[in-house]
Amino acid sequence: MRKKKKRDSSAVTSNLIRRPIQRWFPLFILPVFVCFCIGFIWPFLQGIYLSFCSFNVPSDATWVGLSNYSKAFHDASFAHAFWFTAAFAVISIIVINVFAFTVAYALTQKMRGSNLFRTVFFMPNLIGGVVLGYIWSLIFDAILKNYGTYLTANPTYGFWGLVILVAWQQIGYMMIIYIAGLQAVPEDMLEAAKIDGATGSQTLFKVIIPNVMPSITICTFLTLTNSFKMFDQNLALTGGLPQVIDKVNKIKINMSELLALNIYSTYNISNKYHGVAQAKAVIFFILVAVLALTQQYMTRKKEVQQ
Amino acid sequence: MKVKRYSTGSTILTIVFTVLCLIWIVPIFEVITNSVKTNASINQSAFALPNSESFVGITNYIKGLTFGNYPFLKSAGYSVWISVVSTLLILLCCSMAAWYIARVGSSFARGFYYLCLFSMIVPFQMVMFTLTNTADELHLNTPWTIPIIYLGFGAGLAIFMFVGFVKGLPLEIEEAAAIDGCGPVRTFFMVVLPMLKPTLISVGILELMWVWNDYLLPYLVLDITKYRTIPIHVQYLKGSYGTVDLGATMAIIMMAILPIIIVYLFCQKYIIKGVAAGAVKG
Numbered sequence: 001m002r003k004k005k006k007r008d009s010s011a012v013t014s015n016l017i018r019r020p021i022q023r024w025f026p027l028f029i030l031p032v033f034v035c036f037c038i039g040f041i042w043p044f045l046q047g048i049y050l051s052f053c054s055f056n057v058p059s060d061a062t063w064v065g066l067s068n069y070s071k072a073f074h075d076a077s078f079a080h081a082f083w084f085t086a087a088f089a090v091i092s093i094i095v096i097n098v099f100a101f102t103v104a105y106a107l108t109q110k111m112r113g114s115n116l117f118r119t120v121f122f123m124p125n126l127i128g129g130v131v132l133g134y135i136w137s138l139i140f141d142a143i144l145k146n147y148g149t150y151l152t153a154n155p156t157y158g159f160w161g162l163v164i165l166v167a168w169q170q171i172g173y174m175m176i177i178y179i180a181g182l183q184a185v186p187e188d189m190l191e192a193a194k195i196d197g198a199t200g201s202q203t204l205f206k207v208i209i210p211n212v213m214p215s216i217t218i219c220t221f222l223t224l225t226n227s228f229k230m231f232d233q234n235l236a237l238t239g240g241l242p243q244v245i246d247k248v249n250k251i252k253i254n255m256s257e258l259l260a261l262n263i264y265s266t267y268n269i270s271n272k273y274h275g276v277a278q279a280k281a282v283i284f285f286i287l288v289a290v291l292a293l294t295q296q297y298m299t300r301k302k303e304v305q306q
Numbered sequence: 307m308k309v310k311r312y313s314t315g316s317t318i319l320t321i322v323f324t325v326l327c328l329i330w331i332v333p334i335f336e337v338i339t340n341s342v343k344t345n346a347s348i349n350q351s352a353f354a355l356p357n358s359e360s361f362v363g364i365t366n367y368i369k370g371l372t373f374g375n376y377p378f379l380k381s382a383g384y385s386v387w388i389s390v391v392s393t394l395l396i397l398l399c400c401s402m403a404a405w406y407i408a409r410v411g412s413s414f415a416r417g418f419y420y421l422c423l424f425s426m427i428v429p430f431q432m433v434m435f436t437l438t439n440t441a442d443e444l445h446l447n448t449p450w451t452i453p454i455i456y457l458g459f460g461a462g463l464a465i466f467m468f469v470g471f472v473k474g475l476p477l478e479i480e481e482a483a484a485i486d487g488c489g490p491v492r493t494f495f496m497v498v499l500p501m502l503k504p505t506l507i508s509v510g511i512l513e514l515m516w517v518w519n520d521y522l523l524p525y526l527v528l529d530i531t532k533y534r535t536i537p538i539h540v541q542y543l544k545g546s547y548g549t550v551d552l553g554a555t556m557a558i559i560m561m562a563i564l565p566i567i568i569v570y571l572f573c574q575k576y577i578i579k580g581v582a583a584g585a586v587k588g
Binding site: 016017018020021022023024025027028029031032033035036037038039040041042043044046047050057058106107109110111112113114116117118119120121122123124125126127128129130131134135136138139142168173176177179180225228229231232235236260263264267274277278281282284285288289292293 | 316317319320323324326327330331333334336337340352353399400402403405406407409410411412415418421422425427428429430431432433434435436437439440444446454455456457458459460461462465477480481484485489490491494515518519520521522536537540541543552555559562563566567570571574577578581582
């Protein structure tokens, strides 16, 4: 439905406006297009090419075919990072969305101080990932010290630490989206449900949730892609530590490392690993794209047609 | 009867949420209290409130400003410069491009638009090595030129949001301007741009938050012995953890988050609206 709307509106463009604008092509669109090529298109294409090469810097690349990919798939640290990321994504999607929806639902009821609460919940979202990671690493270390241990001693601490950090950061953001969705639920539908004698939970599950499905789509999409792309928080909180040496493959595995950080640290091992890191980046890109598109497709189907 | 039940429920909710909000600001509260304590006191009892023995006033803040091998104010200056210039550049260039895309609708414009959509799902790790290399080769690796990189990598979201809004603008106003003899440049700046104001604020806030908090792009692109932003500065402190002056570090973190919180408290209406608009479009 959306696509159709777009096509219609682009068709109404009149020649009266189109022709003169087109003459100003170098001013209106060329600067952005050049920057977009420098900042995105060229690095993207070069990145795909280099994933098939062995290189130190891009100018000395030599074609090696699929060997980078096979090394990436046989890398135990990459597999570990994948499962760590997947588990982290599932837990954080559930925690963030359930909590954010509950808070938003409560705050849209008539209640004293709801504006103040909204302000407080949203605030952590403005703090950058690196600073957040630092603050929380100090707090977790201070707590764990009472039990004679520390944050990077055990990857489980790192995992739940990251979940708490991300929940603290993102619940406010998702709450804002859910509040916008809840306020858009048609008043007459709620009234009709009340007149028909629906109970509170019936109204919630049969009227409100189907109506805020678009917000749920957006929030699960954002939490999913955010947790797969997470880097700064991971780097600043644990930096991937603790490190364990895998006896079978004789490689170092960072136990609390997410995929993005794994790619970054692979690149930093040595020059020989640049190609492998780039191949991992391509796999990572395809994974994120497929997940994002599948999720959009799945939840869009469940949205109410209005 | 009904009114009474409603109000008790509401009071309970208010109490629950007050407690929740107090828990919510504990991390920030901890940074504030620890930033005025002695190092020994932070180490032993991080959660204790400062008392007459451990209170050191603003000494940590004074130490924080000169602490380490890089002055904090210098990195704050670079952070402000890079984020403000990048955001203004993105707003200006992307709104112009979006108007062109929406109104011309040629195959080039449509192709560019789809590339922008595509760029929104590409994670930064995909391009980070090659982007860094390209920036070095083109000498875009200074704080004065890094806004160009931000414009290139951030164009996708901005153009997407602007195009969506421009398509909803009535064509008649621009046609009237054209009939009255207004050229495209004047039409854009005098007619279209004022109508775009709400979207400019939303996109501006999203881009500003992104660039201000961004760590990896400036870390990789800039020569960090010469130029640091606040996130890079903080990460460097973390790197020397254990040997660092904890009190001064707390003061630096406080100085890093305080400006954002103050700006937020003053413009929260716009920020929350901007975030909601950005998310709904995304």
